[in-house]
Amino acid sequence: MADLCSVPPEILVPAANETLELALGSQIALNCTVRWAATEGCEPVPAWMKDGQWLGSESSQDTTWFAQNASEQLLASILQLNLTHDADFGVFACWVSNATATFTLRRAEVAGHVPAVLAALLVLALLVLLAGLYVRCRLSVLLWYRNHYGELEINDGKLYDAYVSHATTPDDRKFVHFIVKPQLENRYGYKLFLDEQTILPNSEPSADLIMNVSRCRRLIVVLSIAYLEQDWCNSSFREGLWRLLELSKKPIFIVFESQYREITHPAISILKQHRSTVTLLVWRAGSMTPSSDFWKELCLALPRKVSFQGAMGDPQTQLQEDKDPMLILHSSYLDSSGDLHPDGDLGTGLRGCVFRSPLPPRIGGSGAPTASAAGVMEDAQLRAGQRPELDISDLGSRNYGARTDFYCLVTEDDI
Incomplete structure (x- = not known):
């Protein structure tokens, strides 16, 4: 081996120690190029080692040449592997x-x-599982979310949750009275108003319909074959549908699957075209089950129910059997001047106090002493701890300012 140079040669290639990852069966040429001064008078000889063992002098191809200025020499050693x-x-x-x-x-x-391949199959199985869960549990999740975070429709003066219109045939009556009504009222706590009269005589809403629908938050129509035989359904269903959309928020139409496939009535195609403004539900063979999708979809279309401690259902529909407070003869019972919250305070439940105010004044006549005596008698009853005959303890929870129907409040003498 030649004498060592006094100045170490400069390594040009590689610039630093290299780490290469190669596949089995590949070929590679390792290039080691150095440069040194020609005036050194030394002749470096390259040598290759593998894992600390010398490979021999014939393992590489060496080439030496002068630089352009002839003051430097270069050496390239190539190792083929x-x-x-x-x-x-x-x-x-x-x-x-x-x-x-x-x-x-x-x-x-x-x-x-x-x-x-395994990763792709795993992702595909996960997507199928999520799709199955979505199809199976979508309605349950939406219903849970609505019941916890949905918009409340309370303190709006409505007496019923839904107005149910159906035909007078025995099948429709059985369906409404023995299936729909018990399920919605007993299981879910809704209050229904049932009506089997035609809701649009001569394609125009009657006064009774306007008054009754204004008391209900939703409109449900049992669209059976017998119902479609009504005059307004055959002659002007499209115009009648617009009337119903004006009276109720997104009316609900229930059709039967056995008839839904056979009916060629134009009303069905009109409802399909207006799915964004109406709710179309199909009663199928498995809808009788309380956990079926039909009842979930129907509950999603109905308003959210709120449970109150110490009360069942909506305080506004508590006393449906007693007289409507809007029809009380003495309008003085509606005076809420002594109440801090005239519109009702649903957050604290029903009020237990009795709202009263002096009877309406009489204008002259012999009836004035009678009114004064009645007021004295009512004061005596209250001081004695007696309650008046009419229980109006729920008036504080009712807001009649939002009512869309109107009454004329009169006194007994006016009648």
Whole structure:
């Protein structure tokens, strides 16, 4: 081996120690190029090592040449490798005089198709599972969310949750009175107003319809074959539908699957075209089950129910059997001047106090002493701890300012 140069040669290639990942069976040429001053008078000889073992002088191809200015010499040593076995990988070192360059060869792991296929199958199974859960539990999740975070429709003066219109046939009566009404009222706590009269005589809403629908939050129509035989359904169903949309918020139409497939009535196609403004529900063979999708969809279309401690259902529909307070003869009972919350305070439940005010004044006549005596008698009853005959303890929870129907409040003498 030639004498060492006084100044170590400068390694041009590689610029730093290299680490290469190569696949099994590949070929590579390791290039080690150095430069030194021509005036040194030394002739460096390259040598290659693998994992600390010398490979021999004939393992590489060496080339020496002068630079352009002839003051420097360059040496390139090329080591050809065939990586056919695991033993061919390792740490290779190029030693020139007292300068060393290192190459680290590692075997690259080739990605197989099996893990990719398994990952794809796993993702596909997860998507199918999520799709199944969505189809099966979508209505339950929506109903839970509505019952906890949905908009409240209380303190609006409505007496019923839904107005149910159906035909007078025995089948429709049985369906409404023995299926719909018990399920919605007993299981879900809704209050229904049932009507089997035609709701649009001559395609125009009657006065009774306007008054009754104004007391209800929703409109439900049992659209059976017998119902479609009404005159307004055959002649002007489209115009009648617009009338119903003016009276109620997104009316609900119930059709029967056995008839739904056979009916060629134009009303069905009109309802399909207006699915964004109406709710169309199909009663199927499995809808009788309380947990079926039919009842979930119907509850989603109905207003959210709120439970109050110490009360069942909506305080506004508590006393449906007693007289409507709006029809009380003495309008003085509606005086809420002594109440801090005239519109009602649903957050604290029903009020237990009795609202009273002096009877309406009489204008002259012999009836004046009678009114005064009645007021004295009422005061005596209250001081004695007696309650008046008419129980109006729920008036504080009712807001009649939002009513859309109107009454004429008169006294007994006016009648």
